[in-house]
Amino acid sequence: MSGKGRTTVEQRWVLGLASIGAVMVALDALVVAAALSAIRQDLGASIEQLEWTVNAYSLSFAMLLMIAAALGDRWGRQRMFAGGLGLFSLASAACALAPSVQWLIAARAVQGVGAAVVMPLAMSLLGAAFPPERRGWAIGIFSGLTGLGVLGGPVVGGAVTEGLAWQWIFWINVPVGVVAILLVLVRISESRGAARRLDLGGAALITLAVLGIVWGVVRGEPAGWASAEVLGSFVAGGLLLLAFLAWERRAPQPMVPLSYFRSRAFSAGNAAGFFLTAALFGAVFFMAQYMQVAFGAGPLEAGLRLLPWTATLFLVAPVAGRLVDRVGERPLVVAGLALKAVGMFWISQVSGATAQYGELVAPLIVAGCGVSMALPAAQSASIGALPREAVAIASGVYSMMRQLGGAVGVAVLAAVFAAAGGYESFAAGFTRALAVCGVLSVLGAIAGLFIGVRRSVVPGAPSARPEPVEEPV
Secondary structure: OOHHHOOHHHHHHHHHHHHHHHHHHHHHHHHHHHHHHHHHHHHOOOHHHHHHHHHHHHHHHHHHHHHHHHHHHHHOHHHHHHHHHHHHHHHHHHHHOOOOHHHHHHHHHHHHHHHHHHHHHHHHHHHHHOOHHHHHHHHHHHHHHHHHHHHHHHHHHHHHHHHOOOOHHHHOHHHHHHHHHHHHHHHOOOOOOOOOOOOHHHHHHHHHHHHHHHHHHHHHHHHOOOOHHHHHHHHHHHHHHHHHHHHHHHOOOOOOOHHHHHOHHHHHHHHHHHHHHHHHHHHHHHHHHHHHHHHOOOHHHHHHHOHHHHHHHHHHHHHHHHHHHHHOHHHHHHHHHHHHHHHHHHHHHHOOOOOOOHHHHHHHHHHHHHHHHHHHHHHHHHHOOOOHHHHHHHHHHHHHHHHHHHHHHHHHHHHHHHHOOHHHHHHHHHHHHHHHHHHHHHHHHHHHOOOOOOOOOOOOOOOOOOOOOOOOO
């Protein structure tokens, strides 16, 4: 059923339940970071094993996004979304019951599979439920809550670990997931995309390509960026990506029609989303640690000190979503990422060894407002660029680019941090890492300049909606 045929009540249920699923997934990307010390002591984990409790989730998440989006079109978005929530909840229980670190890593990988289903299907449900004139507002709320989940991961993890035990960061997903599944099945109508044959060859190639690239990124710091393992992963990932593009060019029903990338809004929106998420995940990873090292704060207090940053997502993103519907995506992406860059460069200048917390409040607010403006706009540019029946493809590509951006951002900043002395000279490493966050934000703003003034419909792609279009590149 199209967005115009949905009732306002059902649209609100779609928005609420899609946001709940996305927040669960976003929280678990970094919620475990605050509990790593407790996990190490409880399960006797090594440093490398602790890294894999984070990386196993990211790898399976990134690998399977495109397949999940395609299956949602074929088998039903509501059904797949509920199934993803179910798998995510079961894997969360397995994480909480883990008797060993090996068990925990395996359960985290399964969690990532569930997350790979939940995130693109959440955006697909939004795209199908809301007509173009209200989609920006809905995506604004959705993006604000999702961003809050990313930034709130270390806070929630710290609070739960301090107040209860590290296992409860996973147990909390189970009752929330069960209730959400029941409501999804009762309150959301089923929807599907265009009936197409599943592109198994394309699915296999893009999955293996992402595996190679993400593996090289997450192993770069521990194994060495010039090691045979890392270089081989990048080469294999790159060759598989080229093979995927060649396959898609010849496939009768490709998973991702390459003509879609002729749209400025689609291509630039995805590029902006990549750099935005790279800067965001990298900043979250180090900001929470900085508050503990520089000011002696515990995990919970460190999260509270980030409130000038995190609160802006909840307050500004919905407003930015409304503005997207009125002024378009490009001004908000460019201005938002420019503000993000200003905030990151500002923090890098005032965060020396003798920094006072009061000096960080203003740049945290500036950076937070920038993220809040750019998140919904970049997402809207990508998803709104394609016709309604291709919303699952758009959401799958955008989710994959965001996940790749997050992995690349953390890895690049970790390398810069280590090169500056690492934990032996935390202030110097943090300063350089935040400056790189500023550079990534600038690159995102430059990508945003290529977003057209109006949404585009790609030539060669069927469309059933009479929306204004821009000329493709």
